[in-house]
Structures are given as C-alpha cells and as structure tokens.
Amino acid sequence: MSLGNCPRCGKLYAMNFRDMCSDCMKEIEEEYQQCAKYLRESKGATIHEVSEATGVTIRQITKFIREGRISIANAPNMSYPCEVCGVLIRENNMCDSCRSRLTKELRSAAASESEKDDQDKKSDYTYKAVEKLRKY
Numbered sequence: 001m002s003l004g005n006c007p008r009c010g011k012l013y014a015m016n017f018r019d020m021c022s023d024c025m026k027e028i029e030e031e032y033q034q035c036a037k038y039l040r041e042s043k044g045a046t047i048h049e050v051s052e053a054t055g056v057t058i059r060q061i062t063k064f065i066r067e068g069r070i071s072i073a074n075a076p077n078m079s080y081p082c083e084v085c086g087v088l089i090r091e092n093n094m095c096d097s098c099r100s101r102l103t104k105e106l107r108s109a110a111a112s113e114s115e116k117d118d119q120d121k122k123s124d125y126t127y128k129a130v131e132k133l134r135k136y
C-alpha cells in the first residue's frame, strides 16, 4: 500500500489506484449528483447558473462535462470555458480560434526547427496543447 497526499485536500491517503482520498471522492460524487439533479430540473440552465445553484465550481462542472459524466447534449445553454482563453464552448477542449492559432503555431514551430533555442518555451507549450487536441 502506498501513501500519497490527496491532490484536492492535501490529506495523506492510501493511493490504491485512486486519484484522491475517499472524503474528496465522496464530496465530488455529491457535487456531481447536485449538478445532474439541477440540470434535470432546469435543462435551459447555463454553467454559471448550475454553479450558483449548487455551489459547485465551474472548474469542477467543466471536469464532469469533459469526463462525459454530465451530458450537455440535452442542455442547450450549457457550455464550458476554452482551456486557453476561457471563451465558452460546447465541444473539444478549446475554442475554434485557439485551435487554429495553435495549429498555425505548431506549423511555424516545425518550420523553424533550426531556431529551436528561442522557440523552446513556446513550442513546449504548443506541443502540450496540440497533444490535447489530438485526442479529439
């Protein structure tokens, strides 16, 4: 059994293939139930309304949506922030303009491989973002 600090509350817990301690898992499960219930009752709600009504952070609701636990297919006003600029979107991790900007940045980064040194920081960020993009 290996011990680790829970990334959410910092408490020491037995990791056992879990991302966080059992208290936090329970709390998140409750948060999920609250959000799902609220959305069932108010299909026209926005993410801000769900957050205000349930007290669950937008960040956590976004996670539920990305994990596929909360479906926004039947909630026409639900959306979540783009990972890069925060604009509200309904699919992928980023909005269209961030996606096309990153694709362009990646292309120019690949084109100027020889100038790698001063590009390092930027392309590291770009590669990470593009890796995320590839999953979708």
Ligand SMILES: [Zn+2]
Pocket (backbone or CB within 6 Å): 006, 007, 008, 009, 010, 011, 020, 021, 022, 023, 024, 025
């Ligand atoms: Zn915890």
Ligand SMILES: [Zn+2]
Pocket (backbone or CB within 6 Å): 082, 083, 084, 085, 086, 087, 094, 095, 096, 097, 098, 099
């Ligand atoms: Zn964006």
